[in-house]
């Protein structure tokens with residue numbers, strides 16, 4: 001979703017009306033209705049071998065990773081990274097045209113190589129072409145409870161996604177996977193398993209918070225980009241929470257208040273690990289943990305700071 005001077009004509013008109021879209025299933029995965037209506041375009045997406053995919057469950061650290069990858073490709077050139085909002089520089093694959101915001105695919109067909117692409121699609125919904133071309137995938141996962149809290153505040157302020165309703169009910173929706181893009185549990189586990197079959201770099205939000213420069217080094221090695229340690233440190237500084245919050249090209253400033261209601265929450269909200277402790281009651285935590293253990297028991301995937 002975007003408007004920017006590089007994308008003339010996309011500036012939303014003040015009278016533009018947005019609404020909270022219902023969810024419809026694609027292969028059982030709930031997606032916003034207009035995405036489903038234009039699904040054929042996503043399915044038929046033609047990948048190029050040097051495309052790079054940043055795949056995440058919503059609110060796991062997508063924007064953070066987008067900015068890091070763009071800075072890696074610009075050699076740490078902060079001014080170049082300010083050429084456009086992050087959602088123009090790294091288009092959102094399945095996002096359809098909403099109002100005057102351009103569809104991700106329309107941006108991608110015009111994007112120079114190597115194209116970097118954002119998606120929240122679970123592995124099984126990825127366009128086949130991306131896998132056939134063996135594109136590199138950077139996956140970022142965030143512990144379930146912080147991911148849930150972040151998603152709850154986002155769904156409240158994002159006026160095109162379904163109303164999250166009360167907090168207690170939202171926890172249940174998250175556990176059932178009836179939120180946009182479906183089950184967190186299936187999403188994180190499937191990409192974890194697919195590491196064995198595809199070129200997937202699996203990152204954790206908590207690791208990025210612990211040592212950002214270390215994780216940036218992992219990303220640049222995966223992308224086979226040679227950068228000095230000074231540049232790595234520069235990128236780490238530029239992608240701290242506060243610097244990105246103050247940067248209009250990363251804090252979604254172009255999205256109008258009629259879509260992101262900033263009186264409810266900001267897009268760059270807190271950026272912390274363990275914020276869930278401020279919201280879960282003891283009873284909610286116990287119920288969540290029991291369900292978590294059963295859904296995650298068959299996997300070697302482990303998160304910190306979740307139980």
Ligand code: PPS
Nearest residue numbers: 058059060061062063064150240241268269270271
């Ligand atoms: S989206 O809408 O799905 O693309 O959202 P996404 O970018 O995946 O996730 C938003 C959350 O990531 C936090 N964030 C950061 N945390 C730490 N450091 C940096 N630099 C950073 N950038 C974004 C953002 O604040 C959201 O988390 P919460 O917990 O809501 O603050």
